[in-house]
Structures are given as structure tokens and as C-alpha cells.
Amino acid sequence: MATTILKKPSTFYEVFTRKPDADKINTHYCPGCGHGKLHKLIAEAIEDLGIQDRVIIINPVGCSVFLYYYFDTGHIQVAHGRAPAVATGIKRVHPHSIVISYQGDGDLAAIGGNEILHAANRGEHITVFFVNNAIYGMTGGQMAPTTLPGMKTTTTPRGRDIHNEGYPLKMAELIATLEAPVYVERVALTDAKNMAKARKAVRKAIQIQVEGKGFAFVEALSACPTGWGMNPPDAERWINEVMTKYFPLGVFKDISDKVEPVKFERKILTPEDIKKAIGIDGGEITQVKKYQRNTVAEKYKNPKIKIAGFGGQGILLLGLVLTQAGMLEEYHVSWLPSYGPEMRGGTANCHVNISETEIASPLVSIPTVLIVMNRPSLEKFERTVKPGGIIFYDNSLIDIEPSRKDVEVVAVPATKIADDLGSTKVANMVMIGAYIGYTGILTKESVFDALDMMVKRKEFNELNRRAVEAGMKFVM
């Protein structure tokens, strides 16, 4: 039965409670804005296709940044121009979802020009709605890549000069030249005839994703009466009479009849799947073990640790083991490898937080604990240590002493101890032992269990444990 009542599609929230202002029934758009017209077509298509529960809309930066006020679907609001990248990620981890990227011309064709081309070229299974209003609406009518030659905007007050600003980008045409896109059409959100075509295009672009056929792109010429300084009917006439000369309407590519659909099953992961995916083979998830924490002296609590040395010393692993052990003891933890330019000099460092409270930033710029395993690291980071903090340094490799008088200094001949145990490689483990033995921040038990989790090659277990114990013995 044909629809006999045309009313607000149920995809829209009945009341826009997410809008912060008092008006919860109207959109925030200016009168006559094309965004609202496109919203209605998308909402209606989602309703008719019965996919509301599967839809995730990527909200761009631009006037349509608040899509989540209106559509009762999933949403993510993303950084300017990055919608296709986020859409890609979501679709790949939730292939059963219907991912709609909605973008303006500033968002898609200017700052995000690179993102959209690659998403299209990869043939991501997403639907892109591209609102071309030839201008940056939200920020007050600046030139967009789509601004027509000669068109006046706040940044082209004498009109866009093609010798200075180049020509408008024809995104639909550009994308249609790529192999992967399945469907590319340009429509105009204007009179009845064009709205009927736009309505069909919107449905088709979503349907293609529902059928698993690939990338669909609809460019919609859309009125911005405010930015153009026109009344709404004149703005729509201008689209029909002027804009379509430069941006012709029509289908630029449609291979939807030819492509082999991909079937996306809804996959609900079982604990078994997850264990397999993360490589815990067959092992049952047994009773979660409870770890007893040591009593820690006040000054050693909530350490902000910087660990530094040269590549090959296992600096990052040293940090990871501390982090993992901290997690087992139910501390808040963070681990951040730092890739500064010094990486190229063959040095490595990482930042670790072990905290009783939530961690605001994983970055450790002023460490309370500095663990250094070569001289350049000591020279570089010694001055950053917080007064009252503590420095552990490998004095079998570092031939100078720290000069700070306002910090504790613990010299550990970690590399020498490691050598004596039979492998230089375990110097990092000796350092762990020295640190936990000296401060009591973590127990040997949790560190051993963390080692079992972090070190894949089981033949090292025994040696690693002995190295940790040797480090502890040295400082205690």
C-alpha cells in the first residue's frame, strides 16, 4: 500500500532532547537550509528500509555537526574532514552496521579531501552524503573548494579568481573516475522534480550498502541562503540556474548491477572467539587471581616513571612488565612509548604510570622515578626528575654519576649482574628487580605473572625470574 500520510519520519527523535537550548522541536538550521531537506530524505529512507537499529552516522564538522540531535541512530562526531576514516574503522569492526558519512564541502573537499579519495578508492562499504553548498556555512561563508568562479564569499570579496584560487573541485566526477566506487550521483535539493530524484538517489546509496555492494556517494547541491545572502526560493533557483551549469546533475557511475555483493553476517563474539583472537589458546579463563599489594612508603606511591636506554636493552618491555604487573594489582596504569627524533639515534624510552587514582595523561614529563640504562639517557633526563624523586642507573654502563642532590640515587650494575647470570639481555629484568625491591611498589609475584604474560618465549622465563630476584637482592 502506498503511503497515505507523509509525516516526520520515525528515524527522527520525537523531541530533540539533546539540543541544549529551550527549543527542542526545530532544527538549529537557518530557514530554507538544504541540510534539513537532506536529513528528511535520509531519515525517510532509513525508516522505509527498516535499518534504524543498525545505522551509525558519522557527524562532521560544519553546520551539520549536530546530526546527533535529530537522528535516533548511532553517532560519532569526528574531527574536521575525518569522517571517511572513522566510517572505515566502524564498518570494518561492525560490518553488519550501516555506516553513513555525512559531510559538507569544506569538510569533504577541503580539509578532508585526502580521506574521501582513499576511502572511495579502497571501496569501503560505506554511504557518503556530500552536501555541496559552495561555501563554508558554519564559519561564516568563506570560500570552499566548490565555490564557483567569480562567486563572492567573505574570503573572496571580489569573487573567486581562478588564477589565484583555482577551479571548483567536482567531487562526484573525481570519485567516479576511481575503480572501486559502485554508485556516484549528483542531485540538487531544490524543486519537486529534483527532490524526487534526490530521494531516489539517497535510497539507492543506502540500499547498496545494505546489499553489501560497496561504496556509494551522493553529492547534493544544497542551498545556504544565509551564506549566499539570498532568500530561500531564490537560493534554490540559483542552484538550478547557475550552480548546475558548473556541477551538472546525474549519475556519474553505477555498477551496482554488476558487483558481487559481500555478505556481512552479524557476528556476536563468544568468549571463545575473543580468546582465539587475542591468542589465549584453549586456556580457560579461570577465577581471576587476586594479588596482595605491598605496603608502599608514601614517597614511592603513584610513581610517574620514565625508562630510557638504547634500542635492544628491552626498555619498552621493562615498562610493559611494570605496567602489566600494576594492572594485576589493580592499579590504574598507563604505558606510552615515546618516539621522539632521538629514536633515530638508537635510544628508546617509555613512560609508565602506576596510580591509585585515574590517570589524566599517560605522558610523563616530570618523572618521580627515572630508570636509565645508558649515559645519553641519564644526561638527557636527569634534570627532568621531580625534586624528591629517585634515579636508578646502570653503573656498569654509565661511567658518570648523577649530579642532582635533591633526589635519591640508586646505582645498579644491572648489565654486569645480567652477564654473571649468563645473558646481557636480562639487564632490564635486573632493573625491574632493583626498582620493586627498593620501593616495594609491586610484588615479586605480580611481576613474575606479568612476565609470563608478556614474554612469549618460555625458555627465558627461568632466567628472567632469576634476574628479577638478583636485582631485588642487590638493593635489599
Next chain:
Amino acid sequence: MQVTLQKAFVKIDKEQCKGCTLCIETCPVDVLKISDRFNSRGYHYTEYVGDGCTGCGVCFYACPEPGAITVYKRGAIVDEEVLSEA
């Protein structure tokens, strides 16, 4: 009680109308007009003149506001109250 409409009509919620006049512009039979009154948000709103709507629906798609316009086509089954508001 439910009734079957013998005649199409269009309903405009004046509080949801921003007076952009796109619906007026597009109506093929010219049965919409802008009011000289304001709604509570300060917009002149559009009104149905009360007769002549064919239920073609083009005003619905012309309107950027999600819920401002509802079009009831001939044959639609509606609550009696809807009819009385028309």
C-alpha cells in the same frame, strides 16, 4: 474514532515552521500562503488556505524542518481529531 479521508489535506505546525516559503513556492495548486502573524519564535508561518490540496506531497519534501508539514492523502485512515483540526 477512525475515518477514511475523502479529500486530501495538509497540516502545518506553525511552531515548527520557519517561514522559508519553500513549500509555498513548490505547491503546484497554490494552496499555501504565508501568514502575516508570527509564531512564538518570531517567524511568519505558512498556512493551508483550507481547500484544494491534492495530496501530491511535494511540499513535504520541500520543507527542511522535520515535522512542520504533514500531508494526508485521500484514502488515509486517521483519527477524527486530526480531521477536526484541519
